[in-house]
Amino acid sequence: MRLSRYFLPVLRETPSEAQIVSHRLMLRAGMIKQASAGIYSWLPLGYRVLRNIERIVHEEQARAGHIPILMPTVQSADLWRESGRYDVYGEEMLRISDRHGHDLLYGPTNEELVTDIFRAHVRSYRDLPLSLYHIQWKFRDEIRPRYGVMRGREFFMKDGYNFDIDRDSALHAYNRHMVSYLRTYERMGLRAIPMRAASGPIGGDDTHEFLVLADTGESEVFYDSGITDLTLGDRAVDYDDREECAAIAREFTGPYARTDETHDEALFLKVPEARRKTSRGIEVGQIFYFGTKYSGAMGATVQDPRGRAVPVHMGSHGIGVSRLAGAIIEASHDDDGIIWPEEVAPFRAGIVNVKQGDSATDAACEALYGRMVSAGIETLYDDREERPGAKFATMDLIGLPWRITVGPRGLAKGKVELRCRRTGQGEEMEPEAVVGRLDASSPAASPDAAGTPDTV
């Protein structure tokens, strides 16, 4: 993409309403524009990031065997009356009515809808297990939205629902989701820690939240520092292997890690003092097992092998996709701007033409840009008539992982500079070598990391 033809409304000054760093940077980098309180438009750069996060979630869901669908944002109140939640949910639910006076609502979550789909089509235990999910906009009418997309009223969320014949199978689904979530966050460059959680209005007996450590987090968290050393890495996981998934779940939930809601001081004190940490965290996902709560209330049953109708065991799982855009920035930035992890970056690399209008420099940039595009490397070429300083500042602000600086000084030696945003390390090389160097450092080059699922 040539920047001169793009739409990247960066701001030199921070709008006064933005208080936390991710909100400030998203506004300054031209990623979002507030439409009204807690509701945002996603501008081109932000939209690219949002789509990347969504893509990673889809890919990891597919890998774990979960099936994408798409349910509507507007739902009938009748379904919620059936589950008993229409009255329980409270003011947070946006209630609307159509021209016939029928009560509708803008979905804050989708247990009712997905259960309705399930009971319409699934009759036999032999159709289980089934795990459906979608990524769709939600609306929760927060009393006080804040922190930009981290706590909007409208937000983009992956929510999934599993249906199993019994508790053991449902707990396997729970563990499977935990593993797939761990991998999802790792691919986004995040260390998200599963913490035992309180259940809230969704209900459920077993539930873990995933929290990213950041000073601006809304929850106070207590944890054994041993847990931050754990990584899933690229180990091959068989998602159908109950014991393997359970073992990974045990590994990642073994060390003490809880939010203030479930914190147990006595247990915490058993952690060796040197490893006892207190911090703040941003919740970026949650998984639940809630048994037959909805299936019982809404008649979602299957026939078991002996022909008896039994309510299915369910769980649900959510990842805040739009919130993650903010959370990643909270976890990865410096004074100059955002530092995108490779897989979520809006572009992988940026080219800075230091002397726009100089025929030799322009030609070198064009040639390099052409090679990058041909190689499939998403590149933003800053071909504006701007001073070098302004271009560097823009690149730092929008945080692309790699910057290639092209100017007369380097070209005199036949070189350009490739610089890593995260480390600040620069490296001079011939323009022809850039593509090869970026290919070698690609996260997609690691084993089976980025298979594209055929389902999405």
Add this chain to the structure above:
RNA sequence: CGGGGCGUGGCGCAGUCUGGUAGCGCACCUGUUUUGGGUACAGGGGGUCGUGAGUUCGAAUCUCGCCGCCCCGACCA
């Protein structure tokens, strides 16, 4: 919803107390200049001062109502 604050050009702000016909920086347009970390100079365009009513010869400024937004708290992916 309780408490606090703010709405003046795209962004950041001054002007409001003490009414007199709107200003600064950045951004934008034109020209010259400059070109390896937000260049310099000159010229220029753009604002019914959130909104409605009232007071007044005269309202961004005073009074009342309404709307929007932000911050702290309880609540939430």
